[in-house]
Amino acid sequence: MTLTASESPAPPLPAPPPARRGAARRAWRTVSPYAYLAPFFTLFAAFGLFPLIYTAFVSLYRVELQTPGDMEWRGLGNYTALLADEYFWLSLRNTFTIGVLSTVPQLVMALGLAHLLNYRMRGRTFLRTAVLLPYATSVAAATLVFAQLFGRDFGLINYALGLVGIDPVDWQNGTVASQIAVSTVVIWRWTGYNALIYLAGMQSIPDELYEAAAMDGASRWRQFFHVTLPGLRPTILFTVIVSTIGATQLFGEPLLLEGSISGGISHQYQTLGLYMYEQGWGFFHLGRAAAIAWVMFLLIMVLVGLNALIARRRSRKEAGR
Numbered sequence: 347m348t349l350t351a352s353e354s355p356a357p358p359l360p361a362p363p364p365a366r367r368g369a370a371r372r373a374w375r376t377v378s379p380y381a382y383l384a385p386f387f388t389l390f391a392a393f394g395l396f397p398l399i400y401t402a403f404v405s406l407y408r409v410e411l412q413t414p415g416d417m418e419w420r421g422l423g424n425y426t427a428l429l430a431d432e433y434f435w436l437s438l439r440n441t442f443t444i445g446v447l448s449t450v451p452q453l454v455m456a457l458g459l460a461h462l463l464n465y466r467m468r469g470r471t472f473l474r475t476a477v478l479l480p481y482a483t484s485v486a487a488a489t490l491v492f493a494q495l496f497g498r499d500f501g502l503i504n505y506a507l508g509l510v511g512i513d514p515v516d517w518q519n520g521t522v523a524s525q526i527a528v529s530t531v532v533i534w535r536w537t538g539y540n541a542l543i544y545l546a547g548m549q550s551i552p553d554e555l556y557e558a559a560a561m562d563g564a565s566r567w568r569q570f571f572h573v574t575l576p577g578l579r580p581t582i583l584f585t586v587i588v589s590t591i592g593a594t595q596l597f598g599e600p601l602l603l604e605g606s607i608s609g610g611i612s613h614q615y616q617t618l619g620l621y622m623y624e625q626g627w628g629f630f631h632l633g634r635a636a637a638i639a640w641v642m643f644l645l646i647m648v649l650v651g652l653n654a655l656i657a658r659r660r661s662r663k664e665a666g667r
Contacts, residue, residue, distance in 0.1 A: 398643075405636035412630055424637035434638075436613050437621035440525065444600075444617060445593030447529035448536075453585055456537045457578075460544035461570060474545070477538030489531050489602035493518075496527045496603075518604050521614040528615050531599045536592070540585050547581035548574060583657045590649050594642055595619050618642050 405425070408418040428434045463474055480488070495502045496517035504514040517527045551574065559569045575582075597619035600609050607624045609616025616624070618638065626635025 401636045401639050404633055405640050407633050409633040409636075410630050411626065411632045414632065417633075420633065424634045425641070427634065428637060428641065433613055433616070433621065437609070437616045437618050440609070440613075440615055441594060441596065441617045441619075444525050444529055444532075444596060444615065445590065447525060448532035448596075449586075449589045449593055451529075452533045452537050453540060453582070453589060455533070456540035456585070457544055457582075459537065459541040460548060461574070463541065463545050464548045474542065477541050479538070480535050481539040483535065485535065485598040486602055488535055489599050492527065492531045492534070493603050496530075519611055519614075521612075524603070524610055524615040528596075528599050528603055531603070532593075532596070536589070540589070543585055544578060544581060547578045551577040579657070579661075583653065587650050587653050590653065591646050594646050594649065597623065618645075 404417075406419065406421055408420050408423070410416070459477065463470060463477070496504075498504065498514060498516050498518065501517070503517070508514065515523050517523045555573050555577070556569055559573050564572065596617045600615050600617050600620050601607065601623070603615070604610060607620060607628050609620050619642070622635050622638040622642070625631045625638060
């Protein structure tokens with residue numbers, strides 16, 4: 347038997363100096379926000395920025411959906427072809443009219459609904475939850491139900507109109523009627539969503555302002571116009587911008603109202619989103635569809651910029667008074 351000496355334990359490593367630990371902490375504080383945001387920016391670059399840039403690249407070529415590898419340089423040819431296409435201008439006009447018909451009543455109704463929900467009443471928690479149910483409903487299910495309601499022969503809307511002596515309306519083939527039908531679906535789905543946003547803004551207004559207005563003899567209506575509306579100005583601007591973007595990108599409601607990508611027999615309610623889908627997946631003109639997508643993007647940027655400019659000028663005028 348051979349006896350071996352036991353190994354002595356290794357001496358502990360010296361602790362890093364305090365200056366080095368402080369530098370590491372400062373470096374981590376500097377880098378850590380970017381590390382936390384890195385997953386988001388990675389996904390945004392892969393699924394947001396790259397498709398945007400690639401769409402701009404494809405819009406400069408003649409590309410067919412069946413043969414995406416065969417690309418013919420056109421430059422701005424796809425954009426000039428859009429300017430000469432009457433259906434492009436028709437879809438642009440339809441997008442504007444449907445956007446106005448859906449956005450203005452929607453925001454006005456949402457503002458009034460939020461004002462009612464802001465009062466203390468029984469069951470207001472249930473009501474606040476119930477107004478959000480249309481937003482949670484599938485756009486396909488909601489549009490199919492409204493398509494039945496707006497049916498020409500057996501629709502409930504025409505039945506109700508007949509009770510008061512009004513002739514049946516062809517909601518799917520008439521220009522104004524079909525746009526009202528599409529706008530009604532949008533109003534039903536988004537009014538509750540905007541109402542909750544307004545309600546959150548109302549609850550952030552200090553109660554002291556209402557108390558001071560009441561002491562000065564202001565009625566409920568005067569309090570609403572002189573206290574609530576000025577306090578909701580940033581919230582209203584936000585909802586206007588979001589609703590403008592949504593109206594420009596409107597697609598599901600006009601597509602499912604009749605099930606046609608042309609937006610009716612005479613394209614009477616075809617929006618820009620539906621026109622882009624028709625060009626890309628109906629006629630297989632992928633390059634032209636990409637050009638339409640960029641036109642929609644630029645249009646949204648212009649509209650958002652105009653809304654922000656108008657709001658800024660109004661704020662400056664009120665601040666200068």
